[in-house]
Amino acid sequence: MTKKPDNNPMGPITLTPADDFSHRFLQPEDLPAGCDEFYLRNQQLGHNPERYRKLRADELEVLVQNGNKAEDWDRVLVADPFRAKSIVNCEFAGLVRIGRLEKVMLTHHDLHVPAGITNARIIHCDIGDNAAIHSVPYLSHYIIGAQCILQSIDEMHTCDHAKFGNGIIKDREPEDVRIWMDLMNEAGGRSVLPFDGLIPADAYLWAKFRGDTALMDKLKHITQSQFDASRGYYGTVGDQSIIKSCRIIKDCKIGEAAYIKGANKLKNLTIHSAIDERTQIGEGVEMVNGIIGYGCRVFYGCKAVRFVMGDNSSLKYGARLIHSVLGDNSTVSCCELLNNLVFPAHEQHHNNSFLVAALVMGQSNMAAGATIGSNHNSRANDGEVVAGRGFWPGLCTTIKHTSRFASYCLLAKGDYPSELNIRLPFTLVSNDAANDRLVLVPAYWWTHNMYALARNSAKYAKRDQRKRKTQHIEFDALAPDTAEEIITALDLLAQYTGAALLQQAGPPELALSTGHNALKNNDARLADTVVTIDDAESGSRTAIFRNPARAYAAYRQMLLHYAVRNLVDYLQDTDGATLSSMLEDLGQAERKTHWTNMGGQLMRSADVAELREKINNGELNNWDAIHAAYNRLWDLYPKQKHQHALAVLRLLLGNDITADAWAGALDESVAIQQYIRDQVYTTRAKDFENPFRQTTFDDDAEAEAVAGTIEDNDFVNQVREETQAYEALVDSLRQEA
Numbered sequence: 001m002t003k004k005p006d007n008n009p010m011g012p013i014t015l016t017p018a019d020d021f022s023h024r025f026l027q028p029e030d031l032p033a034g035c036d037e038f039y040l041r042n043q044q045l046g047h048n049p050e051r052y053r054k055l056r057a058d059e060l061e062v063l064v065q066n067g068n069k070a071e072d073w074d075r076v077l078v079a080d081p082f083r084a085k086s087i088v089n090c091e092f093a094g095l096v097r098i099g100r101l102e103k104v105m106l107t108h109h110d111l112h113v114p115a116g117i118t119n120a121r122i123i124h125c126d127i128g129d130n131a132a133i134h135s136v137p138y139l140s141h142y143i144i145g146a147q148c149i150l151q152s153i154d155e156m157h158t159c160d161h162a163k164f165g166n167g168i169i170k171d172r173e174p175e176d177v178r179i180w181m182d183l184m185n186e187a188g189g190r191s192v193l194p195f196d197g198l199i200p201a202d203a204y205l206w207a208k209f210r211g212d213t214a215l216m217d218k219l220k221h222i223t224q225s226q227f228d229a230s231r232g233y234y235g236t237v238g239d240q241s242i243i244k245s246c247r248i249i250k251d252c253k254i255g256e257a258a259y260i261k262g263a264n265k266l267k268n269l270t271i272h273s274a275i276d277e278r279t280q281i282g283e284g285v286e287m288v289n290g291i292i293g294y295g296c297r298v299f300y301g302c303k304a305v306r307f308v309m310g311d312n313s314s315l316k317y318g319a320r321l322i323h324s325v326l327g328d329n330s331t332v333s334c335c336e337l338l339n340n341l342v343f344p345a346h347e348q349h350h351n352n353s354f355l356v357a358a359l360v361m362g363q364s365n366m367a368a369g370a371t372i373g374s375n376h377n378s379r380a381n382d383g384e385v386v387a388g389r390g391f392w393p394g395l396c397t398t399i400k401h402t403s404r405f406a407s408y409c410l411l412a413k414g415d416y417p418s419e420l421n422i423r424l425p426f427t428l429v430s431n432d433a434a435n436d437r438l439v440l441v442p443a444y445w446w447t448h449n450m451y452a453l454a455r456n457s458a459k460y461a462k463r464d465q466r467k468r469k470t471q472h473i474e475f476d477a478l479a480p481d482t483a484e485e486i487i488t489a490l491d492l493l494a495q496y497t498g499a500a501l502l503q504q505a506g507p508p509e510l511a512l513s514t515g516h517n518a519l520k521n522n523d524a525r526l527a528d529t530v531v532t533i534d535d536a537e538s539g540s541r542t543a544i545f546r547n548p549a550r551a552y553a554a555y556r557q558m559l560l561h562y563a564v565r566n567l568v569d570y571l572q573d574t575d576g577a578t579l580s581s582m583l584e585d586l587g588q589a590e591r592k593t594h595w596t597n598m599g600g601q602l603m604r605s606a607d608v609a610e611l612r613e614k615i616n617n618g619e620l621n622n623w624d625a626i627h628a629a630y631n632r633l634w635d636l637y638p639k640q641k642h643q644h645a646l647a648v649l650r651l652l653l654g655n656d657i658t659a660d661a662w663a664g665a666l667d668e669s670v671a672i673q674q675y676i677r678d679q680v681y682t683t684r685a686k687d688f689e690n691p692f693r694q695t696t697f698d699d700d701a702e703a704e705a706v707a708g709t710i711e712d713n714d715f716v717n718q719v720r721e722e723t724q725a726y727e728a729l730v731d732s733l734r735q736e737a
Contacts, residue, residue: 021123022071022094025141025160030171030231038095040232044143045126052077052097059084068092079129086116094124099131099146106132106149108242108259113149123157128239145239145256154247158235162251165270165291167193168227179268179289181306182323183207183341184359187382192325193223196253196270196291197623198308199471200327200343200599201630204359205612207341214616222615226623238273255279255294263287272296277311277467293328294468310344311466318351327362327600328471329464335366343389344473344600345460357401358385361597363460363475369396388425388485389597390456390477405429406489407482408445408453419538424489424551425482426453426558438536438543442489442551445477446558450679453477455715470627472634473600478562480644481595481602486555487651493531493548493555494519500531519552557672559648564669566645568726571733578736579662583646588655591647592640603633604640666730677723685710 007015016023026037042049055063060073062084070076070092077097086101098117106113115130122139128146133139136150140157144150161170167179180191183203190207192198206219237243238256246263255273260266262283270291273279277295281287284301292298293311302315303322310328315321320336327344334351343362348355350368357373366372370393373385383401390408393399398415406425414431420438422429428444445453461475474481491512498515501523518526526549536543545551570586571577577585594605603611611629614620620629646657653661687693688710697703710716 021091021121022075025124026232030160037232040230041124041126041143041234044234044236046143049097051079053080054078055084063087070096083116086114088116088118090117090119091121093122096122096125096127098127099129102130104130106130106147108149111149111242111244113151115147124234126234142235142237144237145241147240148237149242149244150237151244152246153243153249156235156243156246156249158233158251160231162233162235163227163268164196164233164235164251164253165268165289166195166223166227168195168224168229170231171229172231179306181308181325182339183325184339184357185382185384186339186357189382193220194289194291194306194308195223195226195623197226197470197627198291198325199627200310200325200341200362201471201601202599202623202626203308203325203341204343204597204599205608205626207359209612212612212616215612218615222622222626240275241273272311274467295465310471311468312464328466328473329460343597344471345463345475357381357383358387360385360387360391361389361407362473362600363389363456363477364391366393367395367397370394371398373399373401388481389600390426406485408477410444410449416537417539418541421536423485423536424492425485436541438541439546440533440536440543441546442493442548443554443558446554447550449683450676451683451715454676454680454719458715458718471599471601472630472637474602474637478558478565479602480592480641481597483559483562483644483648484593484595486559487593487648490516490552490555493545493552496533496545497526497529497531497548500529501525519549522549522553556652557675560652560665561669561672561676563645563649563652564665565726566642567649568666568669568729568733570642570645572729579657579659583657586639586643586646589643589647591651592644598630601630601634602637607633663734666734670727670730673723673726677719680719681710681716684713684716 024037031037055073055076055078059082066087067089068087071094075095076092079099081100081102083101083103101115104115106115113132113134115132117133120133120136120139124141125139126143127133128144128148130146131144131148133150136153136156138155138157142156142158161173163170169175169178179194181194182188182191184190184207190210192203192206209215235252237254238258240256241254241258243249243260245261248265248267250267252266252269252271254271257275257278258271258273259278259280263281263285265286265288267288269287271279272292272294274294279292279294279296282299285298287298287304290304290307292309293313295312296309297314299316301318303320304315305322307321308325310326310330312328313326313330314332316333318334319332321332322338324337324340324342326332326342327346329344330342330346331349333349335348335353338356340355340358340360342360345363346360347364348366352368353366353370355366355372364387372393385401385403387405388407391405393411395413397411397413400419403420405422406427408426409422410428412428412430414433416431422440424440424442426443426445428441430439432439457475457477494515495508495512496515497519498511498513501514501518502511531545531548533543533545567582570582592604596603596605596608598608615626620626649665650657653665694703697706
């Protein structure tokens with residue numbers, strides 16, 4: 001009888017008998033009646049355990065001759081065919097099942113590896129058909145898929161309470177071990193549980209509506225109930241995955257066809273991967289407590305802790321993602337993201353950019369040197385930044401929380417000294433340090449930056465390579481949310497302009513009407529009037545609008561184009577539709593003025609309120625049901641968008657839209673589309689016509705070879721083609737009318 005070793009109860013290491021590799025994985029209290037410790041493992045296996053048999057005497061002889069040993073050879077089971085010669089210098093402990101093993105070579109790019117197991121210690125594992133496991137000195141409690149390559153991994157194991165990145169607790173665990181992500185706020189007031197299947201819409205629902213305590217309790221309960229709290233699940237590696245030259249892999253669930261090489265540490269993760277959406281993790285990466293979506297790429301020294309990465313997203317070149325959700329189709333390189341909820345299509349590429357305690361609603365870009373969310377102006381780390389979609393802080397931009405930005409705000413280079421509240425979309429924000437004032441140029445994207453604005457929608461849609469589009473995304477810059485922001489902006493411009501013209505206190509209604517009339521008619525007095533804003537920036541310095549009349553006209557163009565283009569789409573997509581049938585079908589309903597960006601999917605705010613109520617009353621009692629509700633709202637969205645477009649057109653033209661009024665709106669929309677075409681060309685041509693852009697070239701031939709020409713620009717030509725198609729479509733609608 002082996003003497004039990006003496007143990008130091010205060011030490012970090014416990015001594016057990018030398019041959020006790022296969023110690024009990026589960027305690028008796030963790031086993032349901034009539035079950036052994038492998039009951040969950042057998043459920044996970046995916047095929048009938050009865051396919052395995054014990055070793056024959058001749059096979060065992062070959063194994064021993066090849067330097068293999070086992071705690072108990074009767075617990076090493078194999079499937080036919082089995083080639084014993086392919087297993088060399090291994091040690092087996094506990095129940096080990098080995099699938100088909102033939103004389104074949106596994107090839108991945110330039111790597112050629114024979115199927116088999118060499119130089120490995122295998123403890124309680126299932127090995128898939130024709131897998132290749134070489135130089136893995138500690139592989140414990142994993143189910144390895146067919147035709148996998150595992151090579152040169154220091155340690156790879158799973159504990160009995162593994163959660164695979166989900167923010168749950170297992171049976172007999174205390175609440176304080178639960179993993180939370182502190183989104184949008186460093187102080188943790190908006191904490192969300194990570195879970196396999198979480199999308200930005202879920203994170204926003206949970207992090208935003210904190211005053212709804214019933215909802216908070218429901219979402220926590222739903223998440224805990226979504227996953228089995230039983231102990232004893234094994235880590236998994238999907239078929240045809242490659243894991244090589246890694247150090248520590250613990251408590252990981254890895255999908256099929258994943259490619260992992262040179263990682264330092266992967267712990268408590270779900271890594272989604274599929275043949276058609278392979279996830280790749282590269283050298284020096286360390287990732288702990290998170291979920292990685294399909295088709296993700298993580299390379300070159302990146303760090304991620306308490307996180308969720310959406311599908312088709314990338315971390316590169318030392319990026320750090322901590323306490324954050326990164327939406328689908330996003331790329332983050334070099335920089336640091338802390339305590340953020342970032343919606344899809346986010347770009348942040350530079351080493352010296354920093355994003356903290358922010359809600360960024362997607363289709364965004366952080367330039368080099370952008371420092372967003374510094375808390376140096378506060379005694380506590382509980383401030384926040386909220387930025388609508390299309391947020392673009394320029395080079396070396398520094399802002400403080402708490403700040404809020406409407407959609408498509410562009411911040412010019414500068415150190416903004418105080419908190420900002422920018423309510424007008426498509427605005428250029430500039431810190432005029434020389435005159436100690438804040439300058440806003442509303443509608444700047446439309447009047448000066450059309451190439452970038454038009455290209456945004458196209459490029460984000462083109463880059464959406466997801467095969468599984470769980471998170472729905474509105475890519476169009478002109479949509480119900482931005483249209484409503486524009487309508488608000490028109491009133492804000494009018495209110496402040498009217499007050500400036502009147503130059504005296506009076507009824508707000510008088511200032512509003514005065515401002516609308518002056519801006520609509522481009523009143524001559526505006527040339528000499530400075531329009532100031534009193535709520536765009538904290539502090540006492542002046543904030544002004546630049547050229548409000550031009551912005552007012554641009555906003556109205558944007559609204560009309562949004563409305564008509566969507567209604568043209570309706571007529572094109574609806575068989576036999578006419579103006580009268582469209583007006584009847586879309587109805588006279590009041591315009592829905594409140595829309596919520598739920599992770600990239602736009603929903604009417606009333607629908608979000610109804611969704612919350614259904615969760616609270618138990619009608620939606622799991623995440624699959626909540627996602628199905630999102631899908632139903634997405635199916636309704638095209639008609640809701642058309643209805644909203646019609647309501648916006650009525651706002652511009654009046655409630656009675658006659659055939660003549662509609663014809664005039666079509667003509668104006670065509671003219672606006674032609675303006676877009678021309679502005680796309682003009683704003684891009686500036687780069688070719690700027691003489692300073694030519695200073696590094698000796699002649700035109702060199703310039704053309706390096707930079708090309710404006711006429712060869714793919715997007716410029718694409719917009720030209722789209723404009724021709726739109727002109728032809730509108731002509732056909734006129735003829736049908």
